[in-house]
Amino acid sequence: MAKEDGVTMIIISGDMDKVFAAFSIAVGAAAAGKETNMFFTFWGIKAIQKGNLTGQSFLGRMVGLLNRGGINTIGPSRFNFGGIGRWMFKRMMKTHKIAPLEELRKTAIDLGVKLWPCETTMQVMDIKHEDLIDEVEESCGVATMLEMAFHSKATLFV
Amino acid sequence: MPQEVKSEVKLNLEGLLCPIPIVKVSQAIKSMAVGGVLEATATDPGVLADIPAWTKSTGNELLSIEREGKLIKFLIKRVK
Numbered sequence: 478m479a480k481e482d483g484v485t486m487i488i489i490s491g492d493m494d495k496v497f498a499a500f501s502i503a504v505g506a507a508a509a510g511k512e513t514n515m516f517f518t519f520w521g522i523k524a525i526q527k528g529n530l531t532g533q534s535f536l537g538r539m540v541g542l543l544n545r546g547g548i549n550t551i552g553p554s555r556f557n558f559g560g561i562g563r564w565m566f567k568r569m570m571k572t573h574k575i576a577p578l579e580e581l582r583k584t585a586i587d588l589g590v591k592l593w594p595c596e597t598t599m600q601v602m603d604i605k606h607e608d609l610i611d612e613v614e615e616s617c618g619v620a621t622m623l624e625m626a627f628h629s630k631a632t633l634f635v
Numbered sequence: 636m637p638q639e640v641k642s643e644v645k646l647n648l649e650g651l652l653c654p655i656p657i658v659k660v661s662q663a664i665k666s667m668a669v670g671g672v673l674e675a676t677a678t679d680p681g682v683l684a685d686i687p688a689w690t691k692s693t694g695n696e697l698l699s700i701e702r703e704g705k706l707i708k709f710l711i712k713r714v715k
């Protein structure tokens with residue numbers, strides 16, 4: 478690792494508000510020229526999924542069905558009301574000309590933010606690498622994340 | 636009043652909210668030569684804090700930032 482002032486982020490939440498904050502911070506860090514790495518684990522992995530149905534095993538397919546859809550289908554951590562809240566927040570964000578999450582993620586990718594999927598989450602939830610968006614890095618574990626965190630100035634857990 | 640500085644690149648950030656203004660500023664600065672000056676206008680009051688913070692963390696020079704009603708104007712010189 479060349480630079481020692483990067484930002485490492487661990488995204489465990491799959492809620493719209495938290496994922497939004499995470500990508501905003503990542504984009505901000507990248508815009509300040511910082512090497513930025515985001516690790517997606519547990520519910521967070523949904524933020525880098527294509528959105529297709531996943532799973533091979535019975536339970537894996539169940540999880541895939543319950544957790545289907547990509548980044549544009551995630552709802553807020555509060556006030557979701559079965560999807561009404563998601564619609565409401567999306568509408569309010571549009572009024573303020575805020576780009577949808579998918580576009581913010583694209584901006585992050587364009588600025589060089591690296592997206593790392595957690596291997597254990599993928600195995601437990603029966604998610605294959607081809608279920609994730611093409612821009613993600615190879616799946617990895619906690620040691621890879623920590624290695625980057627040790628060389629970062631800021632490490633954030635979302 | 637700061638002395639008149641001739642800007643090379645003009646950027647309109649009006650109506651845009653965080654984090655997009657700093658993204659556009661960083662991209663514009665990157666496209667300029669060292670020593671070049673960027674002039675931008677914005678309407679998000681958040682830039683009053685964010686632009687000085689961004690120039691500080693990137694090592695570029697904020698020549699001026701001022702608010703005229705709803706409009707915020709600032710000049711950044713690319714240092715590195």
